Amino acid sequence: MSDARAAILARLRSSGSGxxxxxxxxxxxxxxxxxxxxxxxxxxxxxxxxxxxFLEARPEDWPAVLRAFCEREGLRTLLFGPATEAGHRxxxxxxxxxxxxxxxxxxxxxxxxELFQSVDAGFTTTVGxxxxxxxxxxxxxxREPRLLSLVPPLHLALLPTSTLHDTLWSAIRALxxxxxxxxxxxxxxxxxxxxxxxxTLAYGVHGPKRLVVILVHDLPGTPA
Amino acid sequence: xxxxxxTKAYFYGTCLVDLFFPDAGMAGIQLLQRAGVEVVFPExxxxxxxxxxxxxxxxxxxxxxxxxxxxxxxDLPVILPSGSCAGMMKHHYPDLFRGQPEEAAVRxxxxxxxxxxxxxxxxxxxxLEDLGQPVKVTWHSSCHALRDxxxxxxxxxxxxxxxxxxxxxxxRERECCGFGGTFSVRHPEISGAMACDKAEDAxxxxxxxxxxxxxxCLLNVKGVLEAQAAPLxxxxxxxxxxxxxxxx
Amino acid sequence: MHGETDMNEGGPSGRFAPSASPLVHPHGVTERSPATxxxxxxxxxxxxxxxxxxxxxxxxxxxxxxxxxxxxxFPDPGDLQALRDxxxxxxxxSLxxxxxxxxxxxxxxxxxxxxxxxxxxxxQANAIVLGLLKAKGATRVVKGKSxxxxxxHLNAFLEAHGIESLESDLGEYIIQLDHETPxxxxxxxxxxxxxxxxxxxxxxxxxxxxxxxxxxxxxxxxKVLRQKxxxxxxxxxxxxxxxxxxxxxxxxENEGNGRMSTHVPPLHxxxxxxxxxxxxxxxxxxxxxxxxxxxxxxxxxxxLNLISGPRAKDEMDxxxxxxxxxxxxxxxxxxxxxxxxxxxxxxxxxxxxxxCPVYTRVGGHAYEAVYPGPIGxxxxxxxxGVGRRHDLIHGSSLCGACSEVCPxxxxxxxxxxxxxxxxxxxxxxxxxxGKGTGQTMTEDLxxxxxxxxxxxxxxxxxxxxxATRFRGLIPGGMPLLKAWTxxxxxxxxxxxxxQERIRKGGLPHV
Ligand code: SF4
Numbered sequence: 015m016s017d018a019r020a021a022i023l024a025r026l027r028s029s030g031s032g033x034x035x036x037x038x039x040x041x042x043x044x045x046x047x048x049x050x051x052x053x054x055x056x057x058x059x060x061x062x063x064x065x066x067x068f069l070e071a072r073p074e075d076w077p078a079v080l081r082a083f084c085e086r087e088g089l090r091t092l093l094f095g096p097a098t099e100a101g102h103r104x105x106x107x108x109x110x111x112x113x114x115x116x117x118x119x120x121x122x123x124x125x126x127x128e129l130f131q132s133v134d135a136g137f138t139t140t141v142g143x144x145x146x147x148x149x150x151x152x153x154x155x156x157r158e159p160r161l162l163s164l165v166p167p168l169h170l171a172l173l174p175t176s177t178l179h180d181t182l183w184s185a186i187r188a189l190x191x192x193x194x195x196x197x198x199x200x201x202x203x204x205x206x207x208x209x210x211x212x213x214t215l216a217y218g219v220h221g222p223k224r225l226v227v228i229l230v231h232d233l234p235g236t237p238a
Numbered sequence: 239x240x241x242x243x244x245t246k247a248y249f250y251g252t253c254l255v256d257l258f259f260p261d262a263g264m265a266g267i268q269l270l271q272r273a274g275v276e277v278v279f280p281e282x283x284x285x286x287x288x289x290x291x292x293x294x295x296x297x298x299x300x301x302x303x304x305x306x307x308x309x310x311x312x313d314l315p316v317i318l319p320s321g322s323c324a325g326m327m328k329h330h331y332p333d334l335f336r337g338q339p340e341e342a343a344v345r346x347x348x349x350x351x352x353x354x355x356x357x358x359x360x361x362x363x364x365x366l367e368d369l370g371q372p373v374k375v376t377w378h379s380s381c382h383a384l385r386d387x388x389x390x391x392x393x394x395x396x397x398x399x400x401x402x403x404x405x406x407x408x409x410r411e412r413e414c415c416g417f418g419g420t421f422s423v424r425h426p427e428i429s430g431a432m433a434c435d436k437a438e439d440a441x442x443x444x445x446x447x448x449x450x451x452x453x454x455c456l457l458n459v460k461g462v463l464e465a466q467a468a469p470l471x472x473x474x475x476x477x478x479x480x481x482x483x484x485x486x
Numbered sequence: 487m488h489g490e491t492d493m494n495e496g497g498p499s500g501r502f503a504p505s506a507s508p509l510v511h512p513h514g515v516t517e518r519s520p521a522t523x524x525x526x527x528x529x530x531x532x533x534x535x536x537x538x539x540x541x542x543x544x545x546x547x548x549x550x551x552x553x554x555x556x557x558x559x560f561p562d563p564g565d566l567q568a569l570r571d572x573x574x575x576x577x578x579x580s581l582x583x584x585x586x587x588x589x590x591x592x593x594x595x596x597x598x599x600x601x602x603x604x605x606x607x608x609x610q611a612n613a614i615v616l617g618l619l620k621a622k623g624a625t626r627v628v629k630g631k632s633x634x635x636x637x638x639h640l641n642a643f644l645e646a647h648g649i650e651s652l653e654s655d656l657g658e659y660i661i662q663l664d665h666e667t668p669x670x671x672x673x674x675x676x677x678x679x680x681x682x683x684x685x686x687x688x689x690x691x692x693x694x695x696x697x698x699x700x701x702x703x704x705x706x707x708x709k710v711l712r713q714k715x716x717x718x719x720x721x722x723x724x725x726x727x728x729x730x731x732x733x734x735x736x737x738x739e740n741e742g743n744g745r746m747s748t749h750v751p752p753l754h755x756x757x758x759x760x761x762x763x764x765x766x767x768x769x770x771x772x773x774x775x776x777x778x779x780x781x782x783x784x785x786x787x788x789x790l791n792l793i794s795g796p797r798a799k800d801e802m803d804x805x806x807x808x809x810x811x812x813x814x815x816x817x818x819x820x821x822x823x824x825x826x827x828x829x830x831x832x833x834x835x836x837x838x839x840x841x842c843p844v845y846t847r848v849g850g851h852a853y854e855a856v857y858p859g860p861i862g863x864x865x866x867x868x869x870x871g872v873g874r875r876h877d878l879i880h881g882s883s884l885c886g887a888c889s890e891v892c893p894x895x896x897x898x899x900x901x902x903x904x905x906x907x908x909x910x911x912x913x914x915x916x917x918x919x920g921k922g923t924g925q926t927m928t929e930d931l932x933x934x935x936x937x938x939x940x941x942x943x944x945x946x947x948x949x950x951x952x953a954t955r956f957r958g959l960i961p962g963g964m965p966l967l968k969a970w971t972x973x974x975x976x977x978x979x980x981x982x983x984x985q986e987r988i989r990k991g992g993l994p995h996v
Contacts (some may be wrong), residue, residue, distance in 0.1 A: 019604035022760065022814045026585040035582055036575040042568035043772060050548035060785060075683045110841050122750075122803035130716045147775075147786035156800040160749045162741060183771035183788075192767035197598070197795035198749070198804065203786045206742035208704060210657035210673060211678045216704040219656055220711060220787075222741025251984045253940075257950055258977060260984035271996040283945035292884060294907025298937035305941045329913055333900075343966055374914025381885035414843045423969040427533040430973030432883070433849050448833050461604055461974025484996075 046146055046180040050233050052177040053145035058229075060148020064204030065217050067226045068167055074231050075105030076172065083170075083226065084096050084113035084135070091116045091131070094137040095158035100172055104137065118159050129165050135220075136166035142177040144185050144201060150227065151185055152200040169205070170224040174230040244249075244363060246276040246313040250306075252323045253285040254260075254453030255474070256270040262453075262474030266319040266354050269480055273362045280309040289328040289333060289419050300334055307331070307340070307347045315361070316351045319476050321383020321451040343455050344349075353383060354476055355451060359392040368400035370482035376406050376445035378459065380452035381414045393451060393475050399484055406443035409471065416459040437462040443471055448472045507802075526854035528877040535848040541677055545849050548676050553841040554672025556785025556891070568587035573776045574895045577831035580764045584821065587730040587763045588812065594733030598795040600808045601684040608638040609811045615640065615722070615755055617645055618809055622753050624649065624719035628711075630737065630744035631655040633671050633834060634757045636814055636856045640722070651722070654711050656704065663690045670852030671857060672781050672836040677849050711743065719806070721747035725758035726777070726833070728810070729767045735810065736770050737791040738777060739782075745791050754796070760812050761821075761830035771831055776893035780837040816869040822917045825904055831894040838888035838898060844881060853878060860888035865899045872909040873923025879905045950983045955965055955979070 048056060058068060071079040082090055092108070095101050096117040106173055108115050116133060138158050142151040150171050156158040163169050179185035182201065186192055206221030216224060247270060255263045267277045286306060287299035298333065306327075310316050318324040328351040336342040358364045383389045397405050415423065416432025423429075436459055440448045448463075448470060450456050460472040494773065514598040580587060592602040606612035615638075619645055621801040627649055628636065641662070653662040655674040660683055661668060668674030675683070680698050688696040688707055694706055723744055727736040735756050737744045748754045778784045797804035799870065810982060820826050839845040839859025850858035855866040864883055867875035884899040892898065905918070910929060912922025939945045957979045967976060982990075 018606045018610055018814075021606055022604055022812075022818055023585050023588065025814075025818035026588075026760075026821055026885050029818075032582060033577045038579070039572060040566070040577050040772075042565060042572060055560070064788070077977065118802060126716060130712060144786075149786055149790075152774045154803070154804075156798065160745075161803045164745050164749065166625040168786075181771070182786075185767060186768050186771060191753065191792070192732060194600075195734050195767065195792060196728075197793070197798050197801070199788070199792040199794070200745075201790040202788065206740065206788055208653070208656045209742045209782070210660065210675055211700045211703055212544075212678075212740075213551050213673075213676070213681055214680070214700040216700050219704050219708055219743070220654065220746050226912040256984045257953060257979045260980045260982065260987055263984035264987070268994050268996050271994070279993055281985070281989070282939040283985065284943055284946040286941070292903055292906070293929075293933065294905075294910055295933040295937075296907060298933045301937045302940040305943070365938070378965060381883070385886035385890055399920060410620060412887070413885065414883050414885035416843070416883060418885065421880065421883040423966045425529055425532065425844075426969035426972045427529070427536055428844055428847060428881070429537050430882065432843055433973060435847075456975065457977045461970070461977060465971075467974060479965040 021148055023028070040183070043181060043183040046184075048145055048179045050175065050178070053180065054175050054229070056145040057143050057148045060146075061203055061225075061227065063148070064207065065225070066204045069226060069228045071228050071230050073174070073230055073232045076228050077103045080170065080228055081107050081111055081167050082103070082111070084108075085111060085123070087168075089113045089134040089168070091133050092135045092137055093118050093162060094157070095162065097157040098139055100139045101157075116205065118162055122159065122161060126157055129161065133166045134148070135168035135170055136162040137170045137172070138163045139172045141189060142179055142185055144182050145178050146181045148205065149182070149187065149201040149203040153196040154198045154200065154201060155196055163200070163202065164221050167218070167222055168224045168226065170226050170228065171202075172228050172230060174232045176232045243274075244315055245274060246278065247317050247357070248275050248310050248312075248323070249279045249281070249314055250284050250310075250318045250323070250327075251294040252318055252320045252453065255319050256283070256456065258457060259453050259474050259477070262319055262477040265474070266317070266476040268484065269358060269476060270317060271411065272484070273358065273364050275362070279315065282309050284397060286323040286326045287334075288323060290328075291326065293332060294479065296334060300384075303331060303334060304340065307344055308330055310347060310350070314350065315357065316347070316355050317354055317355045318351065319451070319474065320453060321353045321380045321387050321389055322454060324351055324356075325382040325386030327351045339421030340450070345446060353387055353389060353451060355392040355396055356387070356389060359395055364396075364397040366396060366479065366483050368402050368482055369485060370400070370402055372402040372404070372445065374404040374406055374443075374445045375447045375449050375478070376408055376440050376443040377411065378408065378415060378440070378448055378455055380450055380455045383451050384459070388449070393449070396475070396479060397449070403482070406445050408439045408443060410435075411440055415455045415458050417454040420456065422458060433458050433462045437466065441468055446470060449475045449478055453474055511921040518877055526875070526877075528853060528881045531854055532848040532881070535852045539637070540679070541849055542847060543719050544679050545846050547949065548673070549840050549846045552783065556780055556837060556840070557781050557783075559785060559804070569772060570893055570895055572772045573833075573893050574831065576764060576769045576772060577833070577894045580769070581761065581821070581830055583765065583868045584761070584763065587761060587765055590730040591733060591763050592727055595729060596734040600733060600735070600795060603809060603811045604810055604814075606814045609812070611638050611757060612640060612643045613813075614811050616644065616649075616754055616759070618753070619644070619649060619720055622719065622807075624753060626714070627651045627719050627720045627722055628654045628714050628718040628747045628751065630721070630723035630739070630747040631658055631674070632722065632757055633668075633753070633856065633934075634724055634759050635722060636668060637815060638757070638758075638813070639825060652711075652714055654714065654747055656707055656741060656743075657926040659707055659711065660686070663687075667851070667856070669837060669858065670839060670862075671834055671859075677851065715746040715750045718747075718751040720753040720755060721751040723748050723754065723756050725756050725762055725810070727770050727773060728758055728763045729765075729770065730763050731766050731948075733794055734767060735793040736774075737793065738774060738787050738789070739791070740788040742789060743991055745789055746760055748791065748793060749804055750776055752806045754793075755811065756809070757811045757813060760817050762816055766961055777833050777835050780893045799959045816919065819917055819919060820868050826868065826918070827900060828896050829868060829901060831896055832865070833894060834861075834862055835893055837891045837893065841887045841891045843885060843887065852875075853881075860898045861896075864905060865900055867905055868919060871920025871923060872905050872918055873920040876909050876924040879909055890983040947985065950985065954983055954986070978992060
């Protein structure tokens with residue numbers, strides 16, 4: 015198939031297309047400069063409009079908030095990445111809880127059916143949020159596998175308010191995704207949804223049916 | 239009228255107005271004259287060439303366009319009672335003549351082209367006094383007037399000056415009426431469906447007249463309304479404005 | 487989500503019903519008819535579609551809703567224009583550097599562990615996909631939405647080779663159950679209403695009971711498809727943007743089926759048209775903003791999935807292999823023409839079809855093409871040949887509603903005019919597929935005669951004189967007039983032309 019490659023590239027090159035590249039005027043992307051409080055408010059508004067739910071917490075009490083939620087909802091299993099610092103705190107906080115913590119610490123092949131059929135919720139951290147449209151930024155990887163935020167019907171995500179960016183554009187730059195992209199990176203705005211039947215919105219089509227964000231108010235002066 | 243306001247202008251009748259809406263042509267000329275513009279109407283006008291251009295017959299379109307441009311040698315505004323033809327002369331002539339010897343001359347010509355209501359509002363800033371009976375009208379913006387030429391509410395502004403005229407907007411004012419020149423005969427079923435919807439929309443406004451800047455749209459909508467014997471007529475905006483504002 | 491009540495859902499039973507199909511043979515009235523029997527006919531299918539009141543109502547309601555939602559996302563015309571200008575510049579820059587960026591993409595992907603394959607034709611692309619599947623012994627494939635795979639007719643191809651290829655986007659799943667093709671590039675099942683889908687699910691899904699509740703229908707599909715994701719040997723997907731610098735495949739979606747297809751099975755194969763590449767990851771931000779807002783009026787989709795590699799050594803999940811198939815299928819030829827190259831800027835948002843008065847009335851299937859609507863009327867003829875798809879090139883009133891909303895400012899009407907020329911003229915130096923093959927003596931002669939009259943004012947004057955004097959005698963049997971009068975009365979010239987009046991009576995004086 016390298017013949018195809020050569021032929022295609024040759025055809026493209028022979029077109030004589032070229033000339034000066036048009037300028038990129040990114041001013042329209044750069045105008046957003048919200049205060050920390052406005053970012054939180056915008057993110058919340060944007061995500062809530064697509065059915066994302068929020069739990070409010072402080073840096074010291076989010077594990078307890080999470081535990082209370084799990085028990086209130088009657089979750090039986092919570093899948094999580096045990097190697098993160100948040101994971102450690104979760105283990106401590108959930109001791110004795112009727113919600114069983116299930117570490118995602120082995121290749122998915124070893125428990126794929128269980129993952130699809132009997133895990134109630136998945137917990138992940140985030141690497142930030144996007145205020146403009148409302149979205150979580152995730153970098154799944156060895157410590158928090160890709161399917162953690164996808165397969166369980168409920169996704170719980172930890173979001174410190176100090177990590178919010180104004181726009182996707184500024185987030186991509188700040189996180190360095192354009193230089194060294196992680197094998198997988200995600201922006202998530204809500205639970206999975208579809209409008210493929212008569213333009214009627216329905217939530218929980220293939221991925222999570224619910225997305226619950228634990229908003230950790232870790233900025234000085236922000237009330238919990 | 240300030241010092242920079244032109245006192246003399248060319249009028250280009252367009253083939254559809256010439257053959258089907260001559261009263262609109264007369265009215266357009268009179269509206270200009272009343273605003274203090276001396277109108278020059280060169281002989282030898284035929285067609286802007288748009289039908290051939292739109293079908294890809296560029297040489298034929300150019301041959302016709304060339305003869306038309308030659309009719310307007312002086313540095314005067316060229317006024318057309320048609321958004322579509324004005325769009326053709328203003329925006330497509332430069333493309334049509336790209337790389338041709340007369341390109342520069344054509345560009346200079348194109349820069350002088352105006353649609354009538356555009357000229358009345360933007361350049362002459364006319365003030366109208368309504369002498370007519372109360373009437374309810376609706377407005378169809380022709381797609382080329384809207385998107386090729388970039389009319390921005392000038393016709394509505396003129397209608398708005400008429401004290402006894404109520405403008406009832408169409409539900410889908412920006413939607414095409416389905417004329418599209420040869421489209422109406424190459425795809426008559428689709429074109430017909432679009433025209434029927436437009437007529438139905440117009441009827442639902444409760445207006446008694448549908449106004450537009452463009453002969454093609456008017457013929458199209460008129461044809462459907464007549465075929466359905468609907469109690470609604472079409473009229474060119476120029477004719478409507480003149481009728482209501484001149485003392486008989 | 488249901489659209490507002492619609493006064494215009496007239497359909498053929500309405501007061502202004504056009505005289506539809508039974509009256510006129512589809513080919514009976516055009517002045518030219520070069521189509522051979524095997525050629526697709528937009529006119530014939532469109533005429534059939536116009537006769538289907540349910541279909542017209544479904545599209546009208548859906549398009550009205552989509553137009554309103556898009557408009558709500560762009561409240562500030564200045565911002566919209568600035569964003570469109572930026573999006574256009576990003577895409578134009580990418581195209582200007584296309585060969586270089588494709589090579590860079592290949593190298594970056596290789597660095598990330600993504601294998602890149604090149605295909606000049608759909609057959610080659612299909613063969614590559616099949617080879618990759620066979621090498622892994624894969625027999626069950628789940629698919630995320632991909633228009634390029636529709637272009638390849640990949641499902642049919644794989645099924646012919648004994649491989650189950652299941653669409654998992656809900657809309658695609660719905661139409662696959664009925665062996666249909668998408669009628670919209672973003673909302674493939676938009677031609678169906680929930681009653682039709684309810685019937686179909688109850689008949690075709692095991693143990694399903696009839697329900698018209700959208701949540702229940704969705705839950706039903708979820709149940710079936712989650713099992714399929716679990717069992718799949720491979721996942722196939724399209725690509726919204728491919729980033730040359732980083733070797734990243736960007737997938738934009740709401741349902742999560744794209745993530746399922748690309749992250750659950752051990753093998754992921756992505757297919758993309760060669761124009762999809764952009765230089766830098768941050769270039770994706772404006773394109774994404776334009777795409778989601780233009781397509782469905784959402785500020786953001788549920789997921790933006792950036793894939794820059796297969797499962798790393800220490801990862802617990804993700805595909806063990808990721809392959810990217812880059813398809814040409816006529817694109818490099820389109821690329822060769824400076825004006826037509828703009829066609830390749832398209833980000834497949836579907837806004838042009840949502841705003842098209844023709845598409846809204848006839849729906850996507852009438853185009854008999856993978857890409858329907860305005861983008862289809864310029865892309866399809868360039869891929870399949872301008873003569874063969876002459877009907878599509880003329881299937882537009884050139885109203886410009888498409889280019890007005892296109893987020894990357896593709897001048898669709900101008901390109902249509904150019905393709906009309908290409909279809910009827912075999913210009914030397916043109917690279918357009920099928921150039922000149924739509925040429926007919928009749929049309930040539932007609933335009934020559936047209937010009938001969940109109941460039942001679944005296945001849946025009948004579949014709950005008952005849953037209954006005956004998957206006958009652960216009961022969962009704964003339965083909966053009968016959969087409970016109972299917973829905974309209976015969977247009978009647980005025981008794982005296984404007985020019986004649988001015989010649990005789992002089993200019994009026996105010
Ligand atoms: S042509 Fe423009 S509007 Fe149409 S799908 Fe492509 S990007 Fe969207």
